[in-house]
Amino acid sequence: xxxxxxxxxxxxxxxxxxxxxxxxxxxxxxxxxxxxxxxxxxxxxxxxxxxxxxxxxxxxxxxxxxxxxxxxxxxxxxxxxxxxxxx
Amino acid sequence: xxxxxxxxxxxxxxxxxxxxxxxxxxxxxxxxxxxxxxxxxxxxxxxxxxxxxxxxxxxxxxxxxxxxxxxxxxxxxxxxxxxxxxxxxxxxxxxxxxxxxxxxxxxxxxxxxxxxxxxxxxxxxxxxxxxxxxxxxxxxxxxxxxxxxxxxxxxxxxxxxxxxxxxxxxxxxxxxxxxxxxxxxxxxxxxxxxxxxxxxxxxxxxxxxxxxxxxxxxxxxxxxxxxxxxxxxxxxxxxxxxxxxxxxxxxxxxxxxxxxxxxxxxxxxxxxxxxxxxxxxxxxxxxxxxxxxxxxxxxxxxxxxxxxxxxxxxxxxxxxxxxxxxxxxxxxxxxxxxxxxxxxxxxxxxxxxxxxxxxxxxxxxxxxxxxxxxxxxxxxxxxxxxxxxxxxxxxxxxxxxxxxxxxxxxxxxxxxxxxxxxxxxxxxxxxxxxxxxxxxxxxxxxxxxxxxxxxxxxxxxxxxxxxxxxxxxxxxxxxxxxxxxxxxxxxxxxxxxxxxxxxxxxxxxxxxxxxxxxxxxxxxxxxxxxxxxxxxxxxxxxxxxxxxxxxxxxxxxxxxxxxxxxxxxxxxxxxxxxxxxxxxxxxxxxxxxxxxxxxxxxxxxxxxxxxxxxxxxxxxxxxxxxxxxxxxxxxxxxxxxxxxxxxxxxxxxxxxxxxxxxxxxxxxxxxxxxxxxxxxxxxxx
Ligand SMILES: Nc1nc2c(ncn2[C@@H]2O[C@H](COP(=O)(O)OP(=O)(O)OP(=O)(O)O)[C@@H](O)[C@H]2O)c(=O)[nH]1
Numbered sequence: 001x002x003x004x005x006x007x008x009x010x011x012x013x014x015x016x017x018x019x020x021x022x023x024x025x026x027x028x029x030x031x032x033x034x035x036x037x038x039x040x041x042x043x044x045x046x047x048x049x050x051x052x053x054x055x056x057x058x059x060x061x062x063x064x065x066x067x068x069x070x071x072x073x074x075x076x077x078x079x080x081x082x083x084x085x086x087x
Numbered sequence: 088x089x090x091x092x093x094x095x096x097x098x099x100x101x102x103x104x105x106x107x108x109x110x111x112x113x114x115x116x117x118x119x120x121x122x123x124x125x126x127x128x129x130x131x132x133x134x135x136x137x138x139x140x141x142x143x144x145x146x147x148x149x150x151x152x153x154x155x156x157x158x159x160x161x162x163x164x165x166x167x168x169x170x171x172x173x174x175x176x177x178x179x180x181x182x183x184x185x186x187x188x189x190x191x192x193x194x195x196x197x198x199x200x201x202x203x204x205x206x207x208x209x210x211x212x213x214x215x216x217x218x219x220x221x222x223x224x225x226x227x228x229x230x231x232x233x234x235x236x237x238x239x240x241x242x243x244x245x246x247x248x249x250x251x252x253x254x255x256x257x258x259x260x261x262x263x264x265x266x267x268x269x270x271x272x273x274x275x276x277x278x279x280x281x282x283x284x285x286x287x288x289x290x291x292x293x294x295x296x297x298x299x300x301x302x303x304x305x306x307x308x309x310x311x312x313x314x315x316x317x318x319x320x321x322x323x324x325x326x327x328x329x330x331x332x333x334x335x336x337x338x339x340x341x342x343x344x345x346x347x348x349x350x351x352x353x354x355x356x357x358x359x360x361x362x363x364x365x366x367x368x369x370x371x372x373x374x375x376x377x378x379x380x381x382x383x384x385x386x387x388x389x390x391x392x393x394x395x396x397x398x399x400x401x402x403x404x405x406x407x408x409x410x411x412x413x414x415x416x417x418x419x420x421x422x423x424x425x426x427x428x429x430x431x432x433x434x435x436x437x438x439x440x441x442x443x444x445x446x447x448x449x450x451x452x453x454x455x456x457x458x459x460x461x462x463x464x465x466x467x468x469x470x471x472x473x474x475x476x477x478x479x480x481x482x483x484x485x486x487x488x489x490x491x492x493x494x495x496x497x498x499x500x501x502x503x504x505x506x507x508x509x510x511x512x513x514x515x516x517x518x519x520x521x522x523x524x525x526x527x528x529x530x531x532x533x534x535x536x537x538x539x540x541x542x543x544x545x546x547x548x549x550x551x552x553x554x555x556x557x558x559x560x561x562x563x564x565x566x567x568x569x570x571x572x573x574x575x576x577x578x579x580x581x582x583x584x585x586x587x588x589x590x591x592x593x594x595x596x597x598x599x600x601x602x603x604x605x606x607x608x609x610x611x612x613x614x615x616x617x618x619x620x621x622x623x624x625x626x627x628x629x630x631x632x633x634x635x636x637x638x639x640x641x642x643x644x645x646x647x648x649x650x651x652x653x654x655x656x657x658x659x660x661x662x663x664x665x666x667x668x669x670x671x672x673x674x675x676x677x678x679x680x681x682x683x684x685x686x687x688x689x690x691x692x693x694x695x696x697x698x699x700x701x702x703x704x705x706x707x708x709x710x711x712x713x714x715x716x717x718x719x720x721x722x723x724x725x726x727x728x729x730x731x732x733x734x735x736x737x738x739x740x741x742x743x744x745x746x747x748x749x750x751x752x753x754x755x756x757x758x759x760x761x762x763x764x765x766x767x768x769x770x771x772x
Contacts, residue, residue, distance in 0.1 A: 031327075036151055037573045042330045043147045044575060045185055050334075059366050063461050063574050069184040072356075072578035074458055079573065 013087045018064065018080035020054040026085035027051055033082045041079065045069040052085065088137045089169055090129070090248065091161055093193065094177030095186055096144030097579045099205040101125075102588065103177055103235040104141050107245065132242070133249045140171070146185065148192045149293035149326075152496065159293075162198055173251055174198045175244070180210040180217055180232070181353075181580070183345055187337045190226065191261060195285060199255040200228045201247055208234040209580075213353065215345065222344045227259040236585060263288065264332035268320045276313050291317060292326045353580040356451075360578075363452070369459050376447070376456070377478055383439045388482075391435035399428035417620060418613070426612030429668055430605035433485050433730060434597055440479055440486040441596045442589065447475075449584035454576060461574055467556045468563030470494050471574065473503040477555065480510030481548075484731045488738055489596060498569045502562045504738060505748055508731050509555030511548045511723060514669040518722045519544050521673055525694045526715040543716070551723045554755070600734075611729045619664060638663045652721065652760040653714040657700075665727050672722075713772045717764040725756035 020026055028050045031038055045068050046052070053067040062077040094100045108127035129139045142161055143154035150156040164170035176193055178186035193200050204219055223230035229247045233240025265273070265288075276287050291314055317325035362368050403420045410416040447453045457471030464471050472494045479487035487507045494500040511519075527540040563569065619638040633639050642659030649659055657676065665672040676693060697710045726732070726749045735745040 037575070039324075039326055039330065040147075040151060040573065040575055042327060042334075043149075043188065044577075045188070045334065047331045047334045055360075056364060058364070058458055059370070059462050063458060065364065065458065065578065069182075071182050071185065072580075074454075074461075074574055074576045074578060076461075076574050079575075 015085055015087070016081050017052060017054065017066065017083040017085050018077050020085065022054050022056050024087075025051055025053040026087050028083060029086050030084040031082070032084065033079045037079060038082075041075065041083075044073055046073075046083065052083075088135070089140055089171040090137045091140050091142055091171040091174045092177060093142045093158060093162070093174055093189065094144060094205075095146055095179060095182070095189060096577065098144070098177040098179045098182075098186065099235045100141055100144060100177050102585070103175075103203060103205065103233075104139060105588065105591065106235050106238055106241055108139055129245075131249050131252075132246050133252075135249070135252070137172070137248075146189065148189070148196065149289075159196075162193070162196060170198075172199065173201065173248060173255075175201050175203050175248065177203045177205050177235075180204050180206050181213060181215060183217065184334075184337050184341060187340060188333060190228070191333050191336060194226070194228070194258045194261070195263075195289060197285060199251060200258065201244070201251050201256075202226070202228055202230045203235075203244055204230055204232045205235050207232045207239070208237055218344045222340065225259065225340050225344070228256050261336045262332075263329050264335065266320055269317055269325070272313050272316050272320075276309065279309055288329070292329045356580040359581055360455070363455050364458060369455070373456055373459055376452070380440070380443050380475075380479065383443060388435040388439045392432050395431045395435065396428065399424060399431070414620075418616065421620070422613040422616030423609065425616070426609035427605075429612060429730065430601060430609060433483065434601065436483045437486040437489070437600055438593055438597050440482070440490065441593045444475065444490055445589045445592045446584050449582065449589060451579045451581045454578050457574075457576065458578065465574075467559045469502060469559055470496065470499045473499065473559075476503050476507050477510060480507040480512060480555075483512050483514070484508040484510070484728065485600070485734045488731065488734050489600070491738070496569070498567045501739065501744065502559050502567050504735055504744065505562060505567075505751075506555040506559045508726055508728070508748070508752065509551045509558065509724065511551045512669075512728075514728065515547075515722050517673050518669060519547055519719055521676075521693065522715040522719050525697045525710060526712040543719070547719050547723050550720065554724055558751075599737075611733070615664070615666065615729075619660075633660060651765060652757070653711075653717045653764040655709060658718065662721075662727075665722075666729060668730065669722060669727050711772075713764060713767040716767070717760045720763050721756045721760040723756075724752060724759050726752035 014029070015026065017026070017028075028046060028048055030048065031042055031046055033041055050068055055065040055067050055072065057064055058074075063074050064077060064080050066073050066075065066080075092100050092104055104125060104127070108129050124143075125141045127139050128136050130136050140161065142158040145152070145155045145158050148155055148159045148162070150159050159165075162171065162174065174193055176186075176190050178190060180186075190200070190202055202223075204217065204222075210217065217232070219230045219232050229251060231240055231244045231247050233244055235241070273284055273287050273291070276282075276291075277284050280287060280290075282290075290310065314325065323331075363372055403424055406416065406420055406424070410419070444453070447456070453472065453475070456474065459471070460474045461471035464473055473491070476487045476491040476494075479490055484507050487510070488504050491500050491503045491507065494503055523540040523543055527538075527543060615638075617637075618641070619633060619636050621637060622635070634642075639656075639660050641663050642656040642661075645659050645662075646654075646656045649655075649662070654662070661672045661676050673693070676697070698708060700709045701707060732745045732749060735748060736742055739745070
């Protein structure tokens, strides 16, 4: 039994929160934002397995507005880039 | 007996607090910090009375911000010396998962708990059904659905509080997913610290670095070592594992209590945001909003301010007629009454600004404005929310500095407070008008249309604004060094502000200003009166009295210091006097040049007096355009406003910041004027 194709396909679906197209929803697989900022994001509900929708990007693409657990949250691109998601 | 109200920001704590206590809250600061706290008695159905105390709104209790730390300290009794008997956690029913995160932490802290499930009316409109009985059973804590704004469920809440005081509930224990290795590390530390395992886990996941837990360095080291070994136990830090464990628990708690398929966004909010957060329309609306705010404090407050001034003037006339010429009369009118007047004259602006700000904040718009502006404000290291204080500063620094309260991070709020007074406030305008009328009114128009005076005026506004931004830029990299705030912010759903709550807040702000800041202003005003009156209080003319007064002497004494800026002793006296309020310069110069004390800034008499003033040695006019520009630059940058100093003192709760600001701004003003005057001279102006 080989697990290779499976791993490859899940790799292809992987992306980051900041790379999502506005209006699309994805599932968080890892929050790589370091330090307290990362912990704060997780405390706001951004944990593994959470469904997150990128609602819109702000003026010139930053900050971002996302919807998770039924409410709206803002965060900067710098952090969103470090949040890995999968469709 | 204390009962604390905890909850996420915007969960409705203040609304609940006011609904159950009436409007009897005492508002003050927590000792040593600038976070506001409210206390009021509440009568329980059993006949008992308890003190209701509100905690700062927070998402978590692990002390990552000043608010969280205070909330934690109140809950553990560190701040007030008394542990609250009960904690009411206000949970927004439309945001249940996040609200439960705080509830779980409160359970971990082992405080007796009642959950107030607020905004039930909104939840019902959005067809969210929450099985609160089942939620209560799963938590092991009473859950009372209510609508604080419409007064529904309040009685049940009070009765539940009574019951919980008699027989505290027994919350479920929720395992935080600790591994065996974690357990061993924690158990070792519980012995060392003589604390429960719960306390120790809390200490290890939080930012609390307090001696309360570890009394000596040795223990401190052991705590640090335990942190490390916990982090090493599994991938991801220990705190992150605990956070995820809590959300796993929450997902299980909610499953079946709330139909997750029904958790939708607020459709009104979604639609409105399409416009208000639009990259173009959003800015248009924002600009229009700011224009209204600016107009209101700049122009619409004017009639009210005129009214206050008229009233004070009329009172002064009455006193003048009633009391014979004497020192007492002078003290009453020029010291006390002038001081009271200079306090009251700010009230219309404060009331209007806070009326608008409260409407914007309560409706949910302020968070949107911050979202739009974050990109721009970040450049100088400020939070998007700093824009409102800066903008308001063009009208008056006093309400603007008070408006900085909407910024949560203490450091960012301080930076904003430190730079707001650089914005050219309306009190500087008379000085610009006077000087420009005196030295630029006869200049030819550039290209026949653009008046030099208008350009100079615009330049002054720009100089102040840029000085403020530059200062923020430097402060954020030095004294108040902090990474740019991460901008992790909730965008609340839009809500119609409640008229009662808005009115209450506006009145409260005005009251705090008059009673706390006002006292300082009046006291300082009386001191200044004495400086400008003694020892020559029986001199024949005002001009003579002024010149021979302490203030006048000071004007002479500082002349060598201000001469390099192009100022003589007359302007020196004006500078001394203008520390009460900038606009006082105009009337003081009027007195120095022996004119009517009620001169207007654009009065031809004062202008002519300034222009006629010639240096006896050279016969050249003293008040040249260069002196005028130098004087204006000084006024742009200098901190010459006792009211602002007093406000900064009150808002930062220490003299350190206002004094640093005073020294910094005045040094900067001096150096800039020096550069203008000496540079201008060198260039042949
Ligand atoms: N519809 C509805 N609105 C409510 C209810 N309770 C509070 N609100 C509104 O929600 C908004 C926030 O309420 P506040 O009482 O200011 O919230 P808070 O928790 O004190 O907020 P912070 O001071 O920011 O921590 C206000 O506009 C209230 O009018 C409720 O039960 N129903």
